[in-house]
Amino acid sequence: MIEYNKIYNMDCMEGIKLLDDKSIDLVIIDPPYKLDINKIKKPNGFNNYANDLLDLKDGFDLKVLDLLISKMKKINIYIYCSKRQILELLEYFKNKNCNFEVLTWHKQNPSPLTNNIYLPDTEYVIFAREKGVKLYGNYHTKHKYYISGVNQVDKKKYGHPTIKPLTFIEYHIENSSKEGDVILDCFAGSGTTLVGAINKNRKFIGFEINKEYFEIANRRIAEAVQNKVGEAN
Ligand SMILES: C[S@@+](CC[C@H](N)C(=O)[O-])C[C@H]1O[C@@H](n2cnc3c(N)ncnc32)[C@H](O)[C@@H]1O
Structure with missing residues (x-):
């Protein structure tokens, strides 16, 4: 029995099956990217960085999306991805008659790899929603791009090599859900989506295999709940 406001240490292919059908309002996931790991520069402080990324180089099985769709009230999903995954994801959601956006996260200080390639300064987020799914938010939260540094501080502080910016994720939450809605992140990593859900008064469910x-x-999660209690007092 899966409870709200918890993260479970398990393979999401097993975890998602335990969810009730049509019980999730919004999914935000950052699954393994298809990456060429030889081109990635190791950030300071991550000795096993290439090893950490080995499991990220092959992307993820689109069967996860089939499972997720059966659990969402209506398709309403943000997926962080590499450029190699954009085509297959857009094709997938086109076949489901969804509207889509390609959002981007731009990093101001990427590693200086300039040899015959563009700078590695952009990550992509596919947003897909079924007809009838509303977009909330405001002028401030609805830009299609987000600009920040490369997140070295968060990477070091929380010990996850591919941590995403909390503010951008909070914008997805504000734009695509209401207070009290249930948000699922089944590749939770260091829990950025789950912290965003707490900060924005949504319920959450997380799965993380590692x-x-x-x-x-x-x-x-405990720190974010503590901060909320502190704010309320
Ligand atoms: C790109 S990271 C997510 C980072 C996260 N967005 C953050 O800000 O910290 C992807 C995560 O998915 C986890 N993962 C990979 N396969 C999984 C699976 N089958 N089930 C659950 N988690 C999985 C990895 O361990 C990794 O932490």
């Missing part, structure tokens, strides 16, 4: 990242996410 024990170390699961524990990091649990610590961040």
